[in-house]
Amino acid sequence: MVKSDIEIAREAKMQPIMEIGAKLGIAPEHLMPYGHTKAKIDLGYIESLAANPDGKLILVTGINPTAAGEGKTTTTVGLGDALNRIGKKAAMCLREPSLGPCFGVKGGAAGGGYAQVVPMEDINLHFTGDFHAIAAANNLLAALIDNHVYWGNAVGLDPRRIGWRRALDMNDRALRSIVNSLGGVANGFPREDGFDIVVASEIMAILCLSTSLDDLKRRLGQIVVGQTRDRDQIFARQLEADGAMTVLLKDALSPNLVQTLENNPAFIHGGPFANIAHGCNSVMATQTALKLADYVVTEAGFGADLGAEKFFDIKCRKAGLSPAAAVVVGTVRALKMHGGVAKEDLGHENLEAVRKGVSNIARHVENTQKFGVPVAVALNRFITDTDAEIEAVRKELESLGVEAIECTHWADGSAGTEALAHHMVGLVEGGTAAFKPLYGDELGLKDKIRTIAKEIYRADDVVFEGKASTAIADIEKNGGGSYPVCIAKTQYSFSTDPNAKGAPTGHTLPVREVRLSNGAEFVVAVCGEIMTMPGLPRVPAANKITLNAEGQIEGLF
Structure with a gap:
């Protein structure tokens, strides 16, 4: 019987977080532990690393997701573990999961099988409280806006042009559009309002793009909360909100350190969605990892049309990052769905559908190459995939000069991604990367x-x-x-x-x-019809999440 992800995670032999930090040369006094297996890294220590040379940055991205699953996070973890396996000093940088999809469709989001980050339950549920801090800062600003209007509106904010929305880290369609301040004069001036999920909040994006506490405060202060009747912008700093918001976020800005099942270091910090936000983990975590490791493997959300494009055009542009290579993840099952096969028929060999569906991954490869980085394809293999189907994908991609490498990290851990690790080292050490954004700042x-x-x-x-x-x-x-x-x-x-x-x-x-x-x-x-506050599906994942008789969490995939 195949074990579930949570069963595998529960059997992990985790090392004390101080030992994980030591693998990167972090002394215990620079770690702020959250229990025995999680820690935040001191911001002062991070500043002291500025003179260290940067390691090599590898992006893991993917095809357009399907119901068949692709395994981008598992591949990120598997590749990072495999780089350590072949003797490289490597770390991983991932996003924090949101409670919305955790209780909605996805369940857990910390990798899977034998390519996971742990402690899995903690990472998926509350973790170190970063998302709660972001929600609190977001909603503090919302409260200060309505309070300012209530007490006389000295800055002349037009209540009809308030652009700041409230935030909640949960899928709740009932809160997309609301009317606030009902109930009489004592409750303020009624107006239309609404909630976004926390991962779509501008505060999330600000936290993930900030490079220091000073930079964080500057960015918070320049948030545009609305306009005057004359259409002049009103900033958060005019409401004197930036100081208190920074206080709420001061600990959240510190990157989180955890480990993989194979006891390798992983930074999990920040978590903007890629379909409604910029889809990358924090600049602080990535830059810190690059100062401490020779290789850093990071992921960007959803397909390369969203996550990778935003990683390159927003995160790398703003943070001055220069990625050395990229991996596009796909599965035969998902490619067959892109080729027109229904989910219930994916277990049958279908070479025609594979060849048709390869068009999706081929386009993602071509697009990623436009940013000047060498690309490889990771084929995350399922037990139902046939050798003929794997070979069909390889042949279709040969014309792009890209190698498709079979990976079995879900079942085999780092051993199943060792070939990919060797290939990526070859691409990186080849020195062919010449990163460039897709467009210039000067364009309209x-x-x-x-x-x-x-x-x-x-x-x-x-x-x-x-x-x-x-x-x-x-x-x-x-x-x-x-x-x-x-x-x-x-x-x-x-x-x-x-x-x-x-x-x-x-x-x-x-x-x-x-x-x-x-x-x-x-x-x-x-x-299109994209929503910044998702709803729950007909049967939410929350319906299956519970505590067993031993007090252990069940249902987190």
Whole structure:
């Protein structure tokens, strides 16, 4: 009988977190332990590492996700473990899971099988409290906004133009659109409001892009909370909110250190979604790992059209990172779904569907190569995959000059990713990386969106609805035209139609809303029917999560 992820995680022989830190040369006094197996790294110590040379950064990205599963996080963990296995000093950088999808569709999100980060239950549920701190800071600002209006509105904030929403780390469609301050004069001025999930909050993006406490406070202060009647911007610092918000986030800014099942160091910090936010773990964690390890493996959310593009165009641009190589993860099962096979038929060999579905991973490879980094494909093998199907994928990718490497880390741990590790070392040491963003800062916002749409999504056109065009004009007028663009769209397709599998062309990207994230220093373009507050499915994962008779958590996959 195959053990569940949580059963495997529970059997892990974890080392004390001080021993994990020692593998990276971190002395115990620079770690702030949360129990025996989790710790935060002291910010003062991180500052002392500035003169250390940087290690090599490898991005793990993937194809457009399907119900068949792809295994991007497991591949990140498996590759990091395998690099250590072959004698390299390597660390992993991952995002923290959100409670929303944990209790919604996904269940746990800390890898799987024998390629996991642990303690699995802690990482998935509350962890070190970072997301709670982000929600508190977000909602403190919301409370200060309504309180300021209640007590006379000295800055002249127009209640009709308040752009700041509240946040909750849970999928709750009932809170997408609300009316607040009902119940009479003592409760303030009623107005339309709403909640976003915490991972879509600008505070999450700010935390993940900040490089110090001073930078964090600066970014928090420049959040645009709304406008006056004359359409002048009102900033959080005008409400004197930035100091208290920084206090709430001071511990959350410190990266979290945990370990894999094979006792290798892993940084898990920050967690913006890639379909509605920028999809990368924190700059603080990545830069710290690069100062302490020779190789750092990190992931970006969902497919490369979202996660990798934002990793390159937002995170790397803003943090001055220069990735050395990238891995695009796919599975035969998922490629067959992109080739038109129903989920219930995936267990049968279907070479025609594989060849058709390879168009999806091939496009992601081509897109990733546009950023100037060498690319490999990791084929996360399932027991139902046949040798003929694996070979079909390899042959289809040969024309791109990319090697597809079979990986079995879910079942075999680092041994199942050793071949990928050797291949990536070869790519990295080959020194062919010449990283470059897709577009320059000088392009206008509409041209940046068109560039992503045409180069990455392969859309024929972009349509800006009136509200979006007006917002772009306002942002550029107020000096935000140099910011990169973060496109919010479905993760399931290159287009905004989640049912358009494979590699669609000829479609149009509809931009229905544009939001300024002035503290994060990027602009969000909302496309299609994407929601910044997801809902729960008909049968939520929460229905299966419980405590057993021994007080242990069950149901976290």
